[in-house]
Amino acid sequence: MAIVSRVSRVDLERHLPPEIGSAVQYGVLRMLRSHPCTLTELSRMLALEPASLTPVIDALERNALIQRGRDPNDRRRTPLTITVKAEGILDAFAEFDGRYSLTRALNVLGTSRARECLVFMRDLLGLMTDNAEMAESVAQGLRLRIATDADSTSGAPSSPTHFSEENNDSR
Numbered sequence: 191m192a193i194v195s196r197v198s199r200v201d202l203e204r205h206l207p208p209e210i211g212s213a214v215q216y217g218v219l220r221m222l223r224s225h226p227c228t229l230t231e232l233s234r235m236l237a238l239e240p241a242s243l244t245p246v247i248d249a250l251e252r253n254a255l256i257q258r259g260r261d262p263n264d265r266r267r268t269p270l271t272i273t274v275k276a277e278g279i280l281d282a283f284a285e286f287d288g289r290y291s292l293t294r295a296l297n298v299l300g301t302s303r304a305r306e307c308l309v310f311m312r313d314l315l316g317l318m319t320d321n322a323e324m325a326e327s328v329a330q331g332l333r334l335r336i337a338t339d340a341d342s343t344s345g346a347p348s349s350p351t352h353f354s355e356e357n358n359d360s361r
Contacts, residue, residue, distance in 0.1 A: 198290075201291045210279065211249060218246055219255060219279075222256060223280060228268060237319075254273055256271065
């Protein structure tokens with residue numbers, strides 16, 4: 191799993207827009223797009239120490255991709271939100287096409303086996319932690335949608351399997 195993760199991360203980083211410097215920054219933006227949260231909440235979702243995420247957040251803020259807000263009910267709480275600029279970058283980068291080795295590999299597996307793989311990975315994550323809420327938050331924040339020929343949301347056939355960010359109207 192570590193090798194798959196490393197190969198996927200290196201491949202992703204090779205294709206990221208210049209404003210997004212790393213796979214971690216990309217993951218943070220995707221999670222914040224789903225819902226604003228604090229650095230502490232984000233660190234729990236990513237299973238990273240807040241001190242490890244601070245430089246990531248600082249870099250995203252320098253590039254005007256996120257902003258730190260204020261909670262009117264708790265002035266100690268600083269929610270992070272993505273900017274319009276970040277929304278545009280994520281929209282332009284949302285499709286995971288044949289350029290990515292992970293997408294190519296999942297296409298070769300086929301829709302059924304790719305779904306099984308993703309379900310297995312989510313189950314494995316849930317079993318590896320005693321914090322089911324954290325596991326579900328990670329799964330929700332980094333979800334991929336698999337569209338198949340039977341996908342009713344698209345009028346056009348989508349063979350081979352097509353991967354994209356799952357739409358989340360709660361952002």
